[in-house]
Amino acid sequence: MAIIEIKDLKKTYEGGFEALKGVSLDMEEGEILALLGPNGAGKTTLISALCGLISPTGGAASVGGHDIVSDYRAARSLIGLVPQEIALEPFQRVWDAVTFSRGLFGLPRDDAHIESVLRQLSLWEKRRARIMELSGGMKRRVLIAKALSHKPRVLFLDEPTAGVDVELRRDMWETVAQLKADGVTIILTTHYIEEAEAIADRIGVIDKGALLLVEDKAALMARMGRKTLLISLREPQAKVPDALEGYGLELADEGQTLVYTYDTHAERTGITGLLQDLGEAGLKLSDLKTTQSSLEEIFVGLVKESAA
Amino acid sequence: MNFPAIWTIYVHEMTRFFRTFVQSFISPVISTSLYFVVFGTAIGSRIQEVEGVSYGAFIVPGLIMLSVMTQALSNASFGIYFPKFIGTIYELLSAPINFLEIVLGYVGAAATKALFIGVVILGTASFFVDLEVQHPLAMIAFLLLTCISFALFGFIIGIWADNFEQLQLIPLLVVTPLVFLGGSFYSISMLPGIWQTISLFNPVVYLISGFRWSFYGAADVPILVSLLAISGFMLLCVGIIWWIFRTGYKIKP
Ligand SMILES: Nc1ncnc2c1ncn2[C@@H]1O[C@H](COP(=O)(O)OP(=O)(O)OP(=O)(O)O)[C@@H](O)[C@H]1O
Ligand SMILES: [Mg+2]
Numbered sequence: 372m373a374i375i376e377i378k379d380l381k382k383t384y385e386g387g388f389e390a391l392k393g394v395s396l397d398m399e400e401g402e403i404l405a406l407l408g409p410n411g412a413g414k415t416t417l418i419s420a421l422c423g424l425i426s427p428t429g430g431a432a433s434v435g436g437h438d439i440v441s442d443y444r445a446a447r448s449l450i451g452l453v454p455q456e457i458a459l460e461p462f463q464r465v466w467d468a469v470t471f472s473r474g475l476f477g478l479p480r481d482d483a484h485i486e487s488v489l490r491q492l493s494l495w496e497k498r499r500a501r502i503m504e505l506s507g508g509m510k511r512r513v514l515i516a517k518a519l520s521h522k523p524r525v526l527f528l529d530e531p532t533a534g535v536d537v538e539l540r541r542d543m544w545e546t547v548a549q550l551k552a553d554g555v556t557i558i559l560t561t562h563y564i565e566e567a568e569a570i571a572d573r574i575g576v577i578d579k580g581a582l583l584l585v586e587d588k589a590a591l592m593a594r595m596g597r598k599t600l601l602i603s604l605r606e607p608q609a610k611v612p613d614a615l616e617g618y619g620l621e622l623a624d625e626g627q628t629l630v631y632t633y634d635t636h637a638e639r640t641g642i643t644g645l646l647q648d649l650g651e652a653g654l655k656l657s658d659l660k661t662t663q664s665s666l667e668e669i670f671v672g673l674v675k676e677s678a679a
Numbered sequence: 680m681n682f683p684a685i686w687t688i689y690v691h692e693m694t695r696f697f698r699t700f701v702q703s704f705i706s707p708v709i710s711t712s713l714y715f716v717v718f719g720t721a722i723g724s725r726i727q728e729v730e731g732v733s734y735g736a737f738i739v740p741g742l743i744m745l746s747v748m749t750q751a752l753s754n755a756s757f758g759i760y761f762p763k764f765i766g767t768i769y770e771l772l773s774a775p776i777n778f779l780e781i782v783l784g785y786v787g788a789a790a791t792k793a794l795f796i797g798v799v800i801l802g803t804a805s806f807f808v809d810l811e812v813q814h815p816l817a818m819i820a821f822l823l824l825t826c827i828s829f830a831l832f833g834f835i836i837g838i839w840a841d842n843f844e845q846l847q848l849i850p851l852l853v854v855t856p857l858v859f860l861g862g863s864f865y866s867i868s869m870l871p872g873i874w875q876t877i878s879l880f881n882p883v884v885y886l887i888s889g890f891r892w893s894f895y896g897a898a899d900v901p902i903l904v905s906l907l908a909i910s911g912f913m914l915l916c917v918g919i920i921w922w923i924f925r926t927g928y929k930i931k932p
Contacts, residue, residue, distance in 0.1 A: 384932060422773040425932050444681075444775040452773045458766030467694075474687025475774040517770070 373397040374435055374525060374556050375421075381429030382416050382580075390416040392580040393430060398556055400524075403547065404585070405567035406560045407670055408577035414560040415455055417577070418527045422452045434525055448476055451523030455530045455560075457510045461503040465494055465513055468502060473520035488519045491546060508535045515546070526550060528559035532566060544570050564667040576670060578677050591669065593635065599662050600642065602629040605655035614652040618645055684776045688784025689791075692758055696792050703792070704799060707746055711800045714742055715807040718864060729866055730897040735808040740891040741863030742804065747797040747822065748829045748858055748883070752850050755789035755833030760846055763838070763930065772931060778924030782834060789830035790823075797822055811894065817902070818893035824909045825886055831916035838920075838929050857883045867899040882908055 375398040382391040390413045398404060406414050419425045421432055421439055431438060437445035459468060469485055489495045492512040497505060502513065511531065518526060528547075532540045540563075547557060547570050561567055567574055568588070575585040584591075607626035618641065621630045629649075633640045649656065696703055718738055726734040762768040771781055804810060812818050840846040861883030867875055878884050879900070889905025892898035898905070922928070 422769075423931075424769055424772050426927055444777075447773060447775040450773065452769070454766075454769050456766055458769060460761075460765065460767060471687060471691055472770060474690075475684050475770060475776060477681040477683040477775065479683070 372436065374400045375432070375558075377417075377421070377430070377432040379430035380417070380420060380427050380432055382413075382420055382425060383428045390580050391420065391427075394577070394580075394582050395430075396575065396582065396585060398558070400556055401551060401554045402573065403551055403557045403559070403571050404573045404575055405571035405588075406558060406575045406577055407562075407564065407567055408560075409674060412577045413580040414577060415529055416580075418452070418529055418558065418560070422450055422527060423447060448521070449524040451518035451521065451526045453511075453514050453518045453526070453528045453531055455533070457507070457514060459502045459510055459513060461501065463502050464498070465489070465500055465502065465505070465516075466498040468513060469516045469520050472517035476521040478521055484522065485516075485520060488516050491549070492516050493542070508539050511535060515543075519550075523555065525556045526558075528557060530560055530562065532561065532563065540566070564670060576673050578674050581677075583673050583677055592663070597632055597663075598635050600631040600633065600645075601658075601660040601662070602631065602649070602656060603627060603658040603660075604629065605657050608654075612652045612654070615645075615648055618648075681776050681780050684774065685780045685784045685787070688771075688781065689788050692785060692788030693791065696754075696788070703796070707796045707799045708803050710746075711742060711803040712807075714738070715804070729869075730895065732895050733808065736810060736895075737866075737891075738864050739801070739804045739808065739810060740894050741861075741887050743797050743800050743822070744825060744861075744883075744887050744890055745858050745863050746800055747793045747825050748854065748886075749850065750796050751789055751793035751826050751829035752833040752836070752854060754792050755786055755830040756837035756840070756846055756850075757833075758785045758789055759834050759837035760840055768930060778920070781924075782831070782920055786827065786830040786834055789833060790826035793826040793830065794822065797826070813896045814893040818890065821886070821890045821893055821905075821909070824913060825890070828909060828913035828916055831913060831920060835916060835919050835923070838923055841929075857881050862887045862899060882912060885909065 375396070377394055377396040379393045379395055380391055381389075381393050383389050394413075394417060396404075406417070408414050416425065420427045421434065423439065423443060427440075431440075433439060433442075434446040435449045437443075437449075439446045463471075466485070466489075469489065470480070473481070473485065486495065489498055492515055494509065494512055494516060497509060502510065505513065511534070515528075515531065532543055535543065544566070547559070550557060559566075559571075571588050573585060574588050574591055576583045601623075603624075604627055607624075608622060608629075609626060611620045611622055611629070618631060622628070623630050631642075631645060633642065715735060718734070720735070722734070728734070729737040762771065801810075836846065836849050840848075860878070861881050862878070867878050867884060867888070870878065885900055885905040885908035888899040889902055889909070892902050892905070923930070
């Protein structure tokens with residue numbers, strides 16, 4: 372059974388703005404989904420609806436089999452939320468902030484667990500500090516610690532690495548990997564494609580309130596990934612030789628390189644023929660290289676398509 | 680019922696109070712003493728007895744009510760406005776708790792603080808005048824009902840307010856005048872006829888009158904009417920809060 376089930380979830384804000392136009396999505400336990408989408412796509416709205424910060428205006432969703440509206444207590448006790456905006460009480464101490472969150476979930480004190488969470492997020496040294504004495508990156512980690520204080524089975528991370536330095540970002544990826552190893556299901560939103568590429572199992576692309584696709588990361592890259600073959604020539608060419616027309620070649624590097632784009636999943640890539648024809652055309656090669664298009668290009672392509 | 684969560688909110692709200700405990704304790708002591716110096720001694724010496732008690736003793740119930748109402752109101756309204764303002768309300772909304780539990784935590788804490796201040800004023804006043812409490816149970820009931828209902832009212836204001844000005848608007852424009860005109864420092868029967876009638880539209884009159892009755896056994900309005908009025912006000916507030924959470928007014932779009 373899927374731990375998260377979202378069926379045709381809709382949200383129309385007061386004033387008539389349709390922020391979610393019927394989103395459907397299932398997630399298996401222990402899975403990590405990265406939600407990509409431009410500003411205002413509806414990522415935060417989707418997460419807010421699942422966590423109870425806004426009321427959906429249509430459709431349904433359940434977490435752990437519990438409906439998020441009719442059985443909100445059971446559903447929410449499984450959920451940890453790290454919001455996009457940093458919201459903390461400036462005078463509160465780190466330790467108190469995190470234990471407060473645990474208390475809200477109705478759980479008894481568990482100092483050992485809080486300690487391990489704070490240590491994992493490198494906040495242990497700062498446990499006695501007031502929130503206002505922390506840096507931005509530390510505050511974000513306090514938000515994560517609060518969300519983990521009640522050992523959630525499902526974690527929503529709304530841009531957890533915004534404004535976080537490179538080293539810390541890697542630490543966070545590690546934290547996410549550890550949580551995954553513990554079987555926690557994670558939905559995270561991000562604007563960093565390399566982040567999605569690095570930690571997600573599946574990738575969802577959302578734009579204008581609609582999920583454009585949700586797909587296994589590797590499959591997505593394989594399906595949509597086009598490869599490019601870069602052919603370095605001994606002697607630069609002024610134009611693509613007529614004999615090679617039909618391959619859609621392009622010249623780059625002031626005539627030094629021929630660029631051939633092909634689909635790895637097409638029935639034939641055309642590489643064999645091309646290499647033969649190159650020899651027949653009398654071109655001498657000095658090097659060959661292939662590159663795969665990144666998720667970023669795929670993403671930009673999709674969003675452009677949906678805008679058109 | 681998620682009792683641990685209620686307790687968590689309650690304790691969280693009370694810590695702010697304990698952090699500033701000395702101020703919380705000293706300021707009502709000083710202000711009450713000042714009232715007694717000004718009203719009780721300076722003015723009171725020129726006023727004969729009111730309803731059979733010395734003027735100094737007469738104003739004690741009104742003084743307590745005045746502070747209890749404003750404290751309950753401001754503590755509760757600030758208590759819920761603050762998380763709304765800084766955004767930490769997301770935690771309350773996404774936790775497995777319902778509106779009743781949130782209200783019990785916040786309103787309970789605000790009412791406790793107000794009650795504490797009421798007791799401090801009562802204690803301070805006993806140094807200045809001879810107090811008698813004829814109906815202690817009624818006194819406690821009135822005090823508790825006032826603390827709770829004004830904390831509920833404050834909670835509503837805190838949810839409704841979009842900024843700090845609005846947060847202070849209602850207490851300043853509505854509550855303070857009603858309280859001062861509600862017979863804290865005089866008996867309604869001392870007013871000219873038409874003003875007596877107008878006063879009966881002031882809900883605070885019923886509170887102060889009932890509370891004073893529990894001390895000295897004399898009241899401007901029947902005690903039962905007082906009890907009904909304060910209970911009705913409390914139910915009204917509960918109803919509004921229930922509606923707020925059902926519709927998500929101002930907190931859950
Ligand atoms: N309370 C609200 N009332 C009306 N419209 C809203 C409200 N909250 C969000 N919106 C609108 O809903 C749309 C989606 O917003 P949302 O915050 O979900 O975007 P997002 O994908 O999280 O964007 P970002 O990457 O910038 O965080 C936006 O157009 C936004 O203006
Ligand atoms: Mg967002």
